[in-house]
Amino acid sequence: MNRPRRDPRAERAAHLTVGEGPRPRYDRTRRATGSGRPRRDPRAEREAQRVGGGVRLRYDLSQVGRPMGEAVTAAPRAAPVAEAPKTVVVETPAFLVAVVPDAPGGRLSGHDRQVIGAARALAGREGAVAVIVDGDCEGLGAAGADRVLRLEPAEGYDPGGRAARVEAALTALDARHALFPESLDGGDCARRVAVSLGEALFTNAEVVAAKGLVRPARGRRVEQSLAPPRLATVAADAVAEYGGPPREARALPFEGSAPVDTAKGIVSATRIPADPATVPLSLAEFVVSAGNGLTDLDTFRQVAAALHATPGASRVLCDAGLMPRHSQVGASGTVLAATCYFALGISGAPQHLQGVAGCEHVVAVNTDLHAAMIERAGLAVVQDAQAVMPALLRRLAEEAEQATVGGTS
Template structure:
């Protein structure tokens, strides 16, 4: 054997610290055998600690070096966020049009799913064109190559809206047109189908280039058809587009203005439901209290001021402080809300399962490392008991129009 035999006694004597009454050894010194330094976990941990923090925090992403006796304490530089590359499709072979609901000028989760279905139909050679009534945000990241904004219709006039959309689609001449199968999108799709004189395949749950599939006869059978001109996509059936952002180039299309007929609907208004009585499964905005909330009266005032639907964690429901029907989680109600406001909730696994379908999560908790803080898109690391009065004060000031933000 050419490998030298280790002498543990000689190695131990080489790292002994001289001039000490009690034998002490320098474990960070190089060994005479392999030359590999011995790890010092305490020094490594000290090198990862973030300076100027009252509570010990550690940067675990820092690179650990074993070739030095002490790890450097220099903080890592913030990596510059690379701007995502925008895909540009100059000359698509054909277009797949999408007419979203876009409530409030922003795409809903259902709208983004329809755009994902359009990308499946477009493939590599086709492009996706989105047609919106008025301005809309985030159409490029959602997967649109072209964007055709139309003037919004004043008031509630579905006949004029359908005529305007049908004229624009006729001028655009796409291969396929997709609508969301929703309350407004489904009604618009049927009106456009009547005006264009084309068949409509509704409630498609599978969208692919080789065919569309929907359930029928109480979901006992499936109906399959080749992709036609007009189709609606069922909610939560197709995945959203997850690729890089697209160009969303504005598309100038000169559509023939529809003739204005007599307006049959004189007046129409959408009456919102009382958020205090809306079931949690149907609520759009839910504010929940957890074990960190002791003043439930202030919590109810916050819920009323925000016009949210009240919810609670299992701890409060088991204690009888909140009704059982307000429990959020896998053992309570699974939410599909647009926004979820968690006050004093740490985030047990069952509770996180209940808010997995929420689009936006706002959390208030004193624990920086709580699971709910990590899940939240906006986190406030503070005591919820102190946040609630400040939030109520800001809401009152906003209602009065004072503009004072000293709270």
């Protein structure tokens, strides 16, 4: 293969001269006729990459490497707009999988959401998940509920009456499966319903799938598996929560939702809350911890008492003897399973973050915006904790005064 030989003199003469004068000047950015490629003009490319007209020069480096004549000035970039996830609607499900959560205080616990996630695994694409709750409950659609059947809550502690209403709801729904949390109240309700219906109950399931359920037996030396039964309880921290888009959570009418006056086996029962100051950290629901960023521990104890929370501390304060050793939070102290963790002046060492990994909500107050605890928190306040504590106490006092005035009026 023969290639034509270059003629540098002809290529040079093909360029147009620029300007006038005794010394010839040429425009080397023009492509010559025949072989050869245009010569780059770094100054022109750099000028084309310039963004904005401020005092400080800024350039869009994504334009690097463009040939001459194609470099463009970057348009101002708009902030990305997060689109709301679409709600999944199941109009005509082939069958229903019922879930009876504990829902203490009208909100789902972590165990309840895991049971709903197990029900979603049983329902698949053709079925729907129906949640049976007492009264109002928030977050059912986001947890994976397609249908919601609300029962009128009974006055006082009446586990037998609640089991009877749940049994009537299951009969009305004609659910293929019904799942309960293996908890103190959920397990009791599941066993009462199973006895009343005369059906077997598969308890403490740790694996839930459409093919079957699996649970440990004989001291966890063997496993027992069974095709999905109608009634089953799900162990805590065994099944993942539902992580897909929100579901419809359509309300279902039910005529037998009102409690029926029947003879109660329990005359009276009252729940006595434990003193938060004496509750072990491993059992506490709300923990307020102090870190090395706090110096006024008396105000910290007032905040913990006003919030009805269990006091905790970082390892630095415990090593210094400012807080008792049993209040240390972290991998070398106590690993928490609290619903809410409030960190005041804690930067967030790796061992401390391991101790709060199981907490559902984390609130942090710290002056360092880039602290690890700030990144871990769902709600962060970038401020000195010494200034936040008095303001929080004043706000709590105002709310208590308003509640007192409202109650007396």
